[in-house]
Amino acid sequence: MRRLPFIAALLSGAAIAVAAHAANGSPQIRAQEACAKHGVQPRSSAWEPCLSRVTRAYEWGENALANQLARAAGDAREICLEHGLRPQTWSYRACIDKEMDARSDLLILGDDRTGVNVAESH
Numbered sequence: 860m861r862r863l864p865f866i867a868a869l870l871s872g873a874a875i876a877v878a879a880h881a882a883n884g885s886p887q888i889r890a891q892e893a894c895a896k897h898g899v900q901p902r903s904s905a906w907e908p909c910l911s912r913v914t915r916a917y918e919w920g921e922n923a924l925a926n927q928l929a930r931a932a933g934d935a936r937e938i939c940l941e942h943g944l945r946p947q948t949w950s951y952r953a954c955i956d957k958e959m960d961a962r963s964d965l966l967i968l969g970d971d972r973t974g975v976n977v978a979e980s981h
Contacts, residue, residue, distance in 0.1 A: 886917035893925055897933030904952045905936045908959055931962035 884892075890913035895901075899909045909932035916925035935958030944951040 887914045889917050890914040890925065890929070893929035894932060897929045899929070899932045899936060903936070904946055905932050905955045905959075908932060908955055912959070912963070928959075928963065931959055934962065935959045 887910070890910050891901075893913050894906065894909040897909075899905045909929060912928045912932070913925045916922075916928055932955075935955050938958050939951050939954035940946070942954065944954050
């Protein structure tokens with residue numbers, strides 16, 4: 860009977876550790892979640908460009924930029940669909956790349972709280 864509280868405490872600690880690890884997550888898992896949050900679905904033409912760019916931003920520690928890039932991918936998807944392009948076509952994929960590049964060029968790199976531009980600070 861004395862082991863029951865010990866086992867309960869051990870399991871509780873393990874559950875907390877697993878939850879903390881999941882909250883941080885790998886850059887790729889975080890990128891998958893961010894892309895999906897902005898409407899970009901796995902196996903879509905926008906998925907790989909979104910995933911690669913957002914993962915890279917998370918790897919660089921640029922969380923605000925990662926979120927902006929995921930939003931840009933979702934916006935690009937909507938714009939290309941509004942232009943009447945059909946998903947899974949070459950022209951749709953080209954549109955996604957063009958729109959993401961255009962939006963990426965407009966993003967300000969850095970931390971939203973400080974306004975630091977990492978391009979100038981490195």
